[in-house]
Amino acid sequence: MKYISTRGAALALGFEDVVLTGLATDGGLYVPETLPEFSHAEIASWAGLGYRDLAFKVISPFVAGAIPDADLKRIIDSSYDTFRHQAIAPLVQTGHNEWVLELFQGPTLAFKDFALQFLGNLLDYILAKRQQKVVVLGATSGDTGSAAIEGCRRCENVDIFILHPYQRVSEVQRRQMTSVLEPNVHNIALQGNFDDCQNLVKASFSDQSFLPAGRQLVAVNSINWARIMAQIVYYFYAGLALGAPHRPVAFSVPTGNFGDIFAGYLAKRMGLPIDQLVIATNSNDILHRCISSNDHTKKPLQHSLSPSMDIMVSSNFERMLFDLYDRDGAQINSLMNEFKNSGALHLAPAALDKARALFSSYRLSDEETVAVIKDVYENTEYLLDPHTAIGVQAARKTRRDTSTPMICLATAHPAKFPEAVKQAVAEGDPALPHHMRDLLARDERYQVLANDLSSLKSFISSNIRA
Template sequence: MKYISTRGQSPALSFEDAMLAGLASDGGLYVPEKIPQFSKEEIASWASLSYQELAFKVMSPFVDGEVPDDELRELIQKTYSTFRHDAIAPLVQTAHNEFILELFHGPTLAFKDFALQFLGNLLDYVLKKKDQRVVIMGATSGDTGSAAIEGCRHSDNVDIFILHPHNRVSEVQRRQMTTVLQKNVFNLALEGNFDDCQNMVKSSFGDQSFLPPDRQLVAVNSINWVRIMAQIVYYFYAGLALDAPHRAVSFSVPTGNFGDIFAGYLAKKMGLPIDRLVIATNANDILHRCISNNDHSLETLVQSLSPSMDIMVSSNFERMLFDLYDQDGGAINNLMLNFKTTGKLILSDLALTKARAVFTSYRLDDKTMTQVMTHFWEATGYLLDPHTAIGVEAARKTLYRQDIPVVCLSTAHPAKFPESIRKAGFSNEPELPRYMADLFDRKESYSVQPNNIEVVQQFIADNIR
């Protein structure tokens, strides 16, 4: 399996090299040259598999033997042994043909654990084999950072620097990152928003001259293909639990950087019978505007009660565009350069038609989101986190096929967002798990940095071990 850049001007790489490269040298994102496809019969034969066994079936074609099968199985087992629920990704029914896929049972209480704990183990395996040290530089809108730190903090071959927007993540999200005091972990609070953090990371990948000559950057954001690959699995897991491939299933996905829902799109291409994928957004609704009105234009980023979705430039949307434009790297390069220059991106009629055949979208503001949390609790006794509430309401407003079950991805534990819980009118905040009960008593360590790439890069250079 070879991996190619969405902008068509970088050489094809192997699986391991694409993982270590993160962003392609031409500024594009790596994708598989071909998407593996499974027959209906093959998918049906997986119905009784555990999550770990299914993960091997889904991911091994992308790895294509670069990691021996026994080693890959061992990495998968190690990854999901840290999850607190035996089902790994349990389904909870909340209405007729409506289900919540709980993706918050990993060590940092968010869906990012599914990919980042696996990426951390895989990265450690590859770096030890190559006897190589690397620098991880990542941006987070809240959940990626803690999951990446948890996945990589024990690695002797990694120094990890995570940028989060100063005062724009929840206190729980911040403390999950900043209370990890290993010598190879550095948290930087950037005086800007998530897009500023993400742009700084991408620019640094484009020019790594600030690093020592024996080091390279590795990505933990969803620009890293391994992140997407690992997230495909839970779509198959949920679909099989609802009798796929013998019936179709829809998914509603709280969406910021487009990686999670792009994994669902790939699951559909691989053979899972997905009817619709719902792009659920908050007030930062560039993806909703794109699908509904072909308006993919930058607006001022809004700080919301669903902070993990406070993103305007969705990196993984480029991977989708590459597919919509029949893998025409030149066309994508032109689109992205124009977007960078003008802040606007207009899809061709054919690309928009293709997108609308799979996706629908919806937007919720903070007021409506908190009302959904309250009403859902009153109706079901189930407490939604703010992002999941957006996903549930988006599904209910856009999907009209009562005969097709819809799975709403629950992307984080509600205890991570106490402010949203209070504003939804709940007097008692949900408790953190026992192993995290002392989170607010733990010592924090982080550095507030200006929104200046030279200053941040110098900080990284000065702190590499």
């Protein structure tokens, strides 16, 4: 299996190299040269498999011999041993043919654990084999950072630096990152928003001369292909649980950086019969505007009750554009340069038609989000976090066929976002799970930095272990 850049000018890479590379040299994102496809019979034969065994079936074609099967199985097994629920990704019914897929049973209570526990173990394996040390650099709007830190905190060959927007993540999200005190873990509170964090990370990847000799940056944001690959699995897992491939299924996905719903799109192309994919956004609605009115224009970022979706530039949308434009790298390069320079991008009619055939979209305000949390709790006694609430309401507003199971991805535990929950439910003060009960009393360590590339590079270079 080879991986190619969305902008068409970088060398194709094998699996291990693409995991360690992140952004391509031409500024693009790596995608598989060809996508594995599974037959109806093959998918049907997976019914009843546990999550770990199913993950091996879905992931192994992307690895394609780069890692021996026995080693890959061990990496997968150890990645999901840290999850609190035996099902790994349990389903809960919240309405007629409406289901919530609980993706928050991992160690940091967010869906990012599915990919980042796997990526941490994968990096450990590859780096030990290569006798190599790397610097992991990532930006987070709240959940990626803690999941990446949890996945890498025990990696001997990794120094990890995570940027979060200063005072723009919830206290639980911040403390999940800043209370990890291992010497290889460094948290940076950037005086800016998530897009500023993401821009500094991308700029650092484009010029790595500030690193010591022999070191390179590795991405943990969803620009890293391994993250997308790991997320494909739970679409198959949920679909099989509700009757696929013998019946179609639908998914509604709280969407910020587009990585999670892109994994759903790939699952559909690989053979899972997905009838509808819903892009659910908050007031930072560039993706909804793009699908509904061909308006992919940057606007000022708004701070919301669903901060993990407070993103205006969705990096993984470039991977989607690559397919919408028939994998024409030169055209994607031109489009992305136009967006960088003007802050606006408009899809060609043929690309827009394809996007609208693939995706529905919906946008919710904070007030509407709170109302959904309240409504679902009053009718089912099930407590949603604000991101999941957006997914549930988007599904209800755009659903085409009530006979098709609608699966709403629950991306975080409600205890991570008590502000929204308390506004919705008078007695709602969601407790942290037992293993995190002392979180708010733990010591913290982090560095506040200005939104300045040279300051970031200086901090990183001076804190890398020998």
